[in-house]
Amino acid sequence: MQKVLPKLVLIFVLAQVIGLAVGANLISEIASGEMEQPVIFSDNPDDPVNAIFLIGGILFFTVVLLVFMTFFKGPGLFRLFEIFVVFTASIIVFATFFPEAIAFVFAVELIALRLLLPKSVFIRNIAAVISVAGVGALIGVSLGVIPVLVFLILLSVYDFIAVFKTKHMVKLAKGISGKNLAFTLAIPTEEHQFELGTGDLVLPLVFAVSVMKASTAPHPFYLVPAAMVLVASIIGLLFTINWVGKHIGKALPALPPQAVLMILAWLASIALGF
16 A cells, blocks of 8 residues: 555646646636636536536436446446547647647547557556546536535535445446446556546546635635645545555545545635635
């Protein structure tokens, strides 16, 4: 586990830094009118109903995944969904740093590498990091802080139930990790391959980008609340990983401790005047 943690922190920081850059670019484009305000459900990003809609979507998607895992053992359908997510997210990310035409070419090349080298952990992790950055940034600019808070709280409750009560989240995690998809990050060790769901990186980024968008602090201090949220998130994630490492065979959802610490960090940033 000691060998895994530095690599995990590096991947986490890389995904969040790229995601914040993408989020800042999207916020700028929305403010200038170059891009319309993305919506989840309601036209108002601050409407808490957006959080309810997201939770409903996650529940529906979970049921669909469980059905596919039960009746379709092959990775084909999951691979198609992976390609769609990675391609869409990578265009958003690459378009932040390059012209749209070049961004499209890079997105195609990433998909081609993923298909040509399906067993490459390096390419898989690159695809996962870029997906986290694109998806997290887009959802973050689509939601106000209050809907994100509601979403985090509801999802934390759902995570607790799914891991400790129904236990279907454990089954889902095992099923996905066994299909070599970019929905989990892989860190090989001599003993085994450690895997972490990308959701544990996407959700902190969603909150951080939403907080960054809502901040009224001048440049570059508007980044401070987002940075505080992300530091709190990685502390919560490392706590969970450390606990699981000491209790082999037992599962612990990462989001609840992450959510608590992120919310406290956000409140602290407000108290500090950011």
